[in-house]
Amino acid sequence: MPDMTELEVFDKFVQIVAKSLRIDDTSQIALDTHLTDLGAESLDLIEITMETETQFHIFLPDKSILETAVEVFGPGILEKDGYLTEEGKRLLLCRMPEADARSFEGEVVVKDLQHYFLKVGTWVRMIQALVQFTPAECAFCGGPMAPSMGFRMKCAKCGVEITLRSGEEINREWVREYYDKEYRQQTGAPVSAAAVH
Amino acid sequence: MDAFDRMVYDSSVTPAWRPAGRPAGPRAESVCSRLDAFPCEPAVLADLILSPGEREHWNAMPGVEKRRHEWLLGRAAAKEAVRMLLEEKLDLVLSPKEIEIAPDAYGRPRVKYCGAGIHACGGSPDPPSLSIAHSQGTAVALAVLNSCALVGIDLESLTRRREDFEAIAFSPDERRLLAALPPDSRQEWALRMWCAKEAVGKALGRGLSAGLQAFHITRADTASGMIEVELRDGALKQFPQLQGTSLAVSTAREPNFVFSAIIHQQGAVRMRPSRQEILDYLLQKMGELTQDWDYPDPVSPESKLFTELGFESLDAVVLCTAIQEHYQTPMPFAELLAEIGQQQRDLSIDELTDFVNTHLGGPQGADATRRVQ
Numbered sequence: 071m072p073d074m075t076e077l078e079v080f081d082k083f084v085q086i087v088a089k090s091l092r093i094d095d096t097s098q099i100a101l102d103t104h105l106t107d108l109g110a111e112s113l114d115l116i117e118i119t120m121e122t123e124t125q126f127h128i129f130l131p132d133k134s135i136l137e138t139a140v141e142v143f144g145p146g147i148l149e150k151d152g153y154l155t156e157e158g159k160r161l162l163l164c165r166m167p168e169a170d171a172r173s174f175e176g177e178v179v180v181k182d183l184q185h186y187f188l189k190v191g192t193w194v195r196m197i198q199a200l201v202q203f204t205p206a207e208c209a210f211c212g213g214p215m216a217p218s219m220g221f222r223m224k225c226a227k228c229g230v231e232i233t234l235r236s237g238e239e240i241n242r243e244w245v246r247e248y249y250d251k252e253y254r255q256q257t258g259a260p261v262s263a264a265a266v267h
Numbered sequence: 268m269d270a271f272d273r274m275v276y277d278s279s280v281t282p283a284w285r286p287a288g289r290p291a292g293p294r295a296e297s298v299c300s301r302l303d304a305f306p307c308e309p310a311v312l313a314d315l316i317l318s319p320g321e322r323e324h325w326n327a328m329p330g331v332e333k334r335r336h337e338w339l340l341g342r343a344a345a346k347e348a349v350r351m352l353l354e355e356k357l358d359l360v361l362s363p364k365e366i367e368i369a370p371d372a373y374g375r376p377r378v379k380y381c382g383a384g385i386h387a388c389g390g391s392p393d394p395p396s397l398s399i400a401h402s403q404g405t406a407v408a409l410a411v412l413n414s415c416a417l418v419g420i421d422l423e424s425l426t427r428r429r430e431d432f433e434a435i436a437f438s439p440d441e442r443r444l445l446a447a448l449p450p451d452s453r454q455e456w457a458l459r460m461w462c463a464k465e466a467v468g469k470a471l472g473r474g475l476s477a478g479l480q481a482f483h484i485t486r487a488d489t490a491s492g493m494i495e496v497e498l499r500d501g502a503l504k505q506f507p508q509l510q511g512t513s514l515a516v517s518t519a520r521e522p523n524f525v526f527s528a529i530i531h532q533q534g535a536v537r538m539r540p541s542r543q544e545i546l547d548y549l550l551q552k553m554g555e556l557t558q559d560w561d562y563p564d565p566v567s568p569e570s571k572l573f574t575e576l577g578f579e580s581l582d583a584v585v586l587c588t589a590i591q592e593h594y595q596t597p598m599p600f601a602e603l604l605a606e607i608g609q610q611q612r613d614l615s616i617d618e619l620t621d622f623v624n625t626h627l628g629g630p631q632g633a634d635a636t637r638r639v640q
Contacts, residue, residue, distance in 0.1 A: 093331065107331065109330065109331060120429055120431065
């Protein structure tokens with residue numbers, strides 16, 4: 071399903087959330103709703119994650135984009151003493167252009183960002199970005215791809231199997247590219263060990 | 268049970284759990300409370316129990332009604348636990364409004380006294396440690412007098428749950444622990460293990476933010492319901508002083524819920540108590556637990572927990588947790604309770620004393636062990 075619109079993803083995601091949290095009136099769920107405000111607890115989030123993966127045929131990342139970025143950049147660059155640095159804000163705004171720039175004004179406590187990552191809209195855009203990596207058609211014979219065991223897809227026609235790319239791997243790739251194009255060239259920082267590997 | 272089985276049994280429940288000289292903390296003075304329904308209209312309850320600061324939060328709280336109601340129910344349970352604890356242990360009588368519960372920087376609930384009541388009592392004691400959990404219209408709270416104790420409580424509903432949640436929630440080692448359990452109890456124990464992690468995360472005050480794998484389950488004892496959790500990676504970085512410490516979490520299940528609780532306090536080595544001391548402690552604890560229950564006769568060693576004292580399963584869990592915390596020793600209570608359930612008989616405080624004495628390595632051990640087998 072590589073070409074789902076935001077609305078299509080939203081509608082499907084709302085059904086998953088409503089079923090998991092047993093919400094009858096789905097009009098309560100909007101793009102700027104936070105999952106925790108709907109009563110989601112950690113176990114619900116796991117369930118929503120798994121159901122989303124099953125229904126969209128994607129492999130969601132375990133870590134937030136910031137956590138992955140901190141691994142690539144190394145400590146002290148994107149966050150320091152629990153606060154987001156200017157560099158960290160720049161990365162997040164580049165990654166999430168829809169983010170409200172005002173929410174990154176002044177001091178931003180890293181753990182408060184958790185709230186942002188739990189917004190329905192953040193999930194919808196993440197899902198929309200990831201479904202592009204799930205092929206609808208077999209690259210070899212053009213036959214329709216169907217979900218197989220684990221994070222795999224199988225061609226219904228020729229039987230070839232592919233493994234879905236994990237969201238974390240895709241995030242890491244994005245961060246490395248950002249590091250090279252946006253960060254290193256501007257700051258003249260050395261090639262980070264994590265970034266080259 | 269033949270001798271070999273007994274040896275296997277004993278080694279599984281006693282020495283490995285309780286290495287000689289295991290450090291034990293000072294006794295946990297705690298109160299656990301539970302609410303399964305609103306005692307009155309939520310808006311009325313809010314009026315009755317919330318401090319001005321809490322009211323402001325309640326009025327501005329975003330989210331669906333279900334979430335607001337569970338928050339309020341959790342606050343009600345927590346205030347009740349703190350109020351009873353202060354009254355019982357410190358003779359301090361406060362109204363729920365004078366006990367304000369506000370989250371700290373990490374979201375852990377912290378007790379703050381407010382209003383005039385506390386000053387009228389001449390000096391304010393350190394606020395108790397507190398943990399709150401709610402799910403599906405039920406709220407529980409655990410308050411502990413020691414303000415430095417690490418306290419965590421959790422409950423999860425047993426209804427629905429994708430069975431494959433284990434794959435995300437647990438490491439391969441933990442899944443091996445689960446795989447070794449009887450298949451019909453696997454789902455329950457997966458949830459108990461999850462609850463145990465949650466309780467530890469709450470006790471440390473950072474939730475599971477260090478990642479699920481940072482709370483590693485090293486042992487799950489189906490006989491006692493005890494689950495041991497060790498910190499790793501991110502969680503160990505946050506709490507280096509807990510390196511090499513096994514955190515013992517009590518768990519229990521009811522038809523619809525799984526509960527978990529941990530009270531962790533550092534302290535000195537404790538001597539093994541005599542049978543009389545155990546009996547005295549149990550009588551005192553029973554007195555505390557049941558003081559408002561209005562019995563025609565005083566609680567005595569012969570009193571039977573369920574028929575005479577009106578115990579329900581959660582009461583038994585609270586008592587068992589308190590005993591295990593008090594003696595810093597896990598004991599196979601779940602097995603004991605299951606056994607008396609099967610035989611459809613009751614348990615007297617005397618028998619309970621024997622049971623505890625056995626599992627603390629007391630001399631009357633052999634008899635008591637036979638009795639519960």
